[in-house]
Amino acid sequence: MADSNASGVASKRAYVVAIAVILLMWQVAAWFLPDFLMPDVPVALQRLWQELQSPAFYEGLGNSMSRLGAGYGAALVSGIILGLVGGTLNAVRSTLKAGIIILQSIPSIAWVPLFLILMGFGNLPIIVVVAIGAFFPTALSVMNATESVEKVHISAARVMGASKLQMLRRVYFPAVTPELITGAQLAFGNAWRALISAEMIVGFSAGLGKSLAYSGEIADMTGVMTNILVIAVLAAVIDQVILERIKHRLLRYQYL
Amino acid sequence: MADSNASGVASKRAYVVAIAVILLMWQVAAWFLPDFLMPDVPVALQRLWQELQSPAFYEGLGNSMSRLGAGYGAALVSGIILGLVGGTLNAVRSTLKAGIIILQSIPSIAWVPLFLILMGFGNLPIIVVVAIGAFFPTALSVMNATESVEKVHISAARVMGASKLQMLRRVYFPAVTPELITGAQLAFGNAWRALISAEMIVGFSAGLGKSLAYSGEIADMTGVMTNILVIAVLAAVIDQVILERIKHRLLRYQYL
Amino acid sequence: MELRFDGITKTFGELEVIRQFETTIRQGEIVALVGPSGCGKSTLLHMVAGLQHPSSGSLTADGKDVSRPSPERTLVFQEHALYPWMTLIENVALALEFQNRDKTYAREQARKWLGRVKLAGFEDYYPHQVSGGMRQRCALARAFIARPEVLLLDEPFGALDALTRMTLQSVLKDLIEEERPTVVLVTHDVDEALYLADRVLVFSNRPATVLQEIELGHIPKTHDLSAFAHIRRDVLQLLGIDTDSEETITETLQATPQATPSRQGEIA
Amino acid sequence: MELRFDGITKTFGELEVIRQFETTIRQGEIVALVGPSGCGKSTLLHMVAGLQHPSSGSLTADGKDVSRPSPERTLVFQEHALYPWMTLIENVALALEFQNRDKTYAREQARKWLGRVKLAGFEDYYPHQVSGGMRQRCALARAFIARPEVLLLDEPFGALDALTRMTLQSVLKDLIEEERPTVVLVTHDVDEALYLADRVLVFSNRPATVLQEIELGHIPKTHDLSAFAHIRRDVLQLLGIDTDSEETITETLQATPQATPSRQGEIA
Amino acid sequence: ANEPFRVGYVRVMDDAQAMLAYEAGLYEKYGLDAQLIEFSSGTDLIKGIVGGQLDIGVLGFSNAFTWASRGADLKIVGGAQRGYHSLVVREDAGIESVADLKGKNLASQKQGSTADIVLKGVMLDNAGLQPGDLNIMGVAPAVAIQSLVGGRVDAAFLFEPYDRIAQLVAPVRQIYEIGEVWPFPCMVVITSAETLEKRKDVLWAALDAQREAIAMLENEPAKAAPLITGYFIKEPVVKSLNQGDIPSEQVIEQAIQTNDFSAKLTDADISRMKELAAIMQAQGILPAGEAFDVDSLLDLSWQQAREL
């Protein structure tokens, strides 16, 4: 406990240093480039502060987050189910895996033109694109993990007289959790990338990606940098704080 | 040997079945949707065949592949170097890692508006976006692998009297290769996604993503599906055939 | 519970692993199986546990065909059989929970059994937090808590260092004396077999047949086995280790490389 | 090569691991170190190998301070020390290549040494393709090929099963007889120590001090160690295993849980 | 209660009538509860109409042609604005006429957009150039201006208000404007056949509101400009290259004046549309073969009823 806390502090320190270095490099670039190409750090931070006061910002943020939540959530649930089923059914597993590998090689963003037309201009196409991006890594990781649950763990449960349901709940599920979480973090990266690029491409309805693309279209470099900043901070917070915390909670036993 | 061949055949079979199922599902969708929303499979295949005869197609393909090659190649080289250096230098490692984690959380596509303006309209902004997408997973995997080279492997080399250079060439490098390859495959996925979405967003100069986006713009659904097909096949071939082959060659010892 | 093996043969595809194995293990008897690696000892135990089935022949427990696993016949594995996501007490209690016993009762019993294997105070540790020896103590507790009539042990201490192994052998011996299950122990360690067993079966290379059967009887024994030195020598000789000469007969190890399977060669 | 330990003390931060260790190991002598887990035996070997340094005291080899690794003093690890990306012959040849010897010569020598440890025919196998016993044979070949003057062995057979271990002990014994290096062997297996060593040092718990020194002399021995039964009993008793009574003294194992480090408890 | 009504628009001067009708409260005046939905391009907007999420949109008719040719059921129900696309060139690029563009870098609109079609099919074609003779890059108009300023491109094909802004902030001059040479009804009002059938009254009310907005744009640009300036320029002034700071509203007012807004589709307009359809066929956007049936896409009952 004391140990993990100590390393937690150390890594917080590392983050602070890293952020400082990155901001410094940005500022140096700003000194060398003309203002309209690269704004000063304080200017961008000031704009950010303004943005944080505007309701439009929160509308866009809300849109993006609800798309992310819906898409990522749907992907997790369906990925876990498909992974567990696929991992235990030997008959379909290899075909399923091949299918996933093939479909996964299509960047989810490539579906945008198709979905825009099939599903129209609501949130749905973006949500589906986000979900596709996150679904495959989740399903694959759960499937692989299910396949490779240690045989001795299964044998031991059988010897102790476990029923099918007990087996699933008390052996399979906890056994795949570590890989599930790795897969879910990978999936989050994909979902996030898919969200931002889809919003940039779709050009409809407020959102983080839209706002970034728009700043670029009106050549508002301060806006571009502020948006990048918002995207970076949000992703870092979700991934490094929220997901890591969930991971530590679920895999508590590994960290003791 | 015989074994791995057998499984190779089995998995080829799985791929064929998976492809057949996917095409079937597409065709079923095409039956239920109006033609202008979803073309029949044979129609799309016929269009693909036409495309394969047109020089414009090869120009776009060439553009995309050279961007991918340049960006991905640059990312691999710099990622390996940074990873090895970062992994052995304890002083900077945690800061470096924190920096990578922060920058990695920005989808590389988000840099497009910035780079378009900073670097102009050549291939450069796309190449840089591709490189950024691929750089971080490569660097992180090499760094983590370097850090966790088994202590006994290092001690054994020291006891046998290895010099620094011998150590690097004969112990560190082969030891990190497996994780490097995993990282490089992950990096390829990112590079590919970055390439397609950047080409879709950046509205100039022929390329696979551009061609896909254009088909969407002019409501040419057959074109959309053909482009998705090309993208899927290419990615699958590069990842599953070329990269897997390189992996099997480099990690031959693991597959015997 | 009496175990009767009647003309048991087991093949995996082409590979004949066990050939015509016959024996009867009496209620409360402690039988050790020793033999070369890959000869089919684990397979035999798995059949008794109901995890695998004989290709031909019959295997009965108290006259009833063994067809599937049952908590009456429990198996202790070499290693890694504890669930890493559960604390020691949860691991032990699980054996009762799988039998749908009350949770509180299961926990109470688990605490008691952890005490009996001298793990009091370590209840809330996770397996990776304790030593290999402690993990195997816990595995013993998990096996005994269900009060099995047949206890199957598959190289239970094979992964431990020599000193820890001796300590655990004593722990196991005490538990067996108190609980008196029928025991089948697979081991590579001839000393372990001699120290724990009433009867030792020495197996040949695959397909496994019994090379020799040594009846020791149920007598008190200590770790000082000098009284059994001649038996030890005989068994080792059967297994290809010549204790008389300075040189070990290593010809058997000079297997033709072609014969070695591509994964995990089976010699030496 | 003569090794002289002069008031060696080693601390890791607050933790005192070895206290005032004194001994001289003569040229060609075979010394075994036994002692409880975590008492500092590996640390001692690493100091001789030049991988670690004493906190105080002096350690000399033929009168010269040991300050860094040298192929003259080589170390055999318990496991996993072969490089998985190299075939057995490449692993063995590496020891010479690191000394900038000609590649063809290194390969030739490696082939010869693999033959001496009875691995002829397995030259082009990768470590994971062969058994644990074969890997340790290869590790021995890799150690002997450099013709070290001091051979350090850190539980070299600890991960092997009992039968394989005995075979490898014989292989090692033969090699030592032929090459006559000075040997320091760390082991948990009292039989192994008795079988191989001329002198056995029994260590106490941390901080390690020598509890007993047993001089056996360089005499011919076989795996039948009944002649040494009394020594065996004494050593085991020192290590907390009572071979006389039916019951093992397990009180020492009842360590207070609080004292257990959070990773890898050190008892049992 | 007012009728809910969804209008799609793109943030360009060509769509001023929709923005103005909304900002000046004209939709409300005609009993509509209008919701203005922004799209980044006409090619996106049209998908909203096809998908049924929009009631009308003001956009280039070429979009309606492409979709209609693939089977979507669309109707063009009114005019909006005559095409204003100008070619501005950097003064140091040595470009005197369109033909001089050969080998140069030109910033234009997205490939497949109306601007792109007339650029290639009319301007370049008339000057005897092939699209491959120069380097055409489709970028956002603001980025095009930025690139003109930075010298990354030699010329840009722009519409209002970006044309005006470019001339103020960059060292450029206009050498060509398509509206003078080849006037065509660039922007039209498009709806789906379904909306036209089911909500004709509402649709006509919207057209009435927009017609009033057009009247204001044509007759009282000074009154219209302040209402819509915020859509195009965020800062209160534009920092020009030679004329100092110019109030943004003034820039927009000038932009309004250069545009030719009209609620009516004339016969001349319709024949231009047919010409453009032929160009689109030549470019492979519309299926080759039979002449594209423009007339079946038109529903001019509103302008006939209003006797325009």
Ligand SMILES: Nc1ncnc2c1ncn2[C@@H]1O[C@H](COP(=O)(O)OP(=O)(O)OP(=O)(O)O)[C@@H](O)[C@H]1O
């Ligand atoms: N499920 C299986 N399918 C095919 N072959 C198997 C299977 N299980 C075991 N075998 C083979 O049967 C033989 C005997 O295996 P088993 O594990 O019973 O040996 P063992 O005597 O326990 O060996 P060890 O001492 O190494 O544990 C081995 O050659 C093994 O490869």
Ligand SMILES: Nc1ncnc2c1ncn2[C@@H]1O[C@H](COP(=O)(O)OP(=O)(O)OP(=O)(O)O)[C@@H](O)[C@H]1O
């Ligand atoms: N680099 C190090 N830093 C801190 N403590 C260490 C280090 N190396 C070893 N120790 C500690 O020193 C003590 C002795 O370790 P060592 O590995 O020498 O024991 P050992 O006698 O070889 O034990 P075992 O029989 O388990 O191999 C242990 O408590 C260990 O935790």
Ligand SMILES: [Mg+2]
């Ligand atoms: Mg076995």
Ligand SMILES: [Mg+2]
């Ligand atoms: Mg040690």
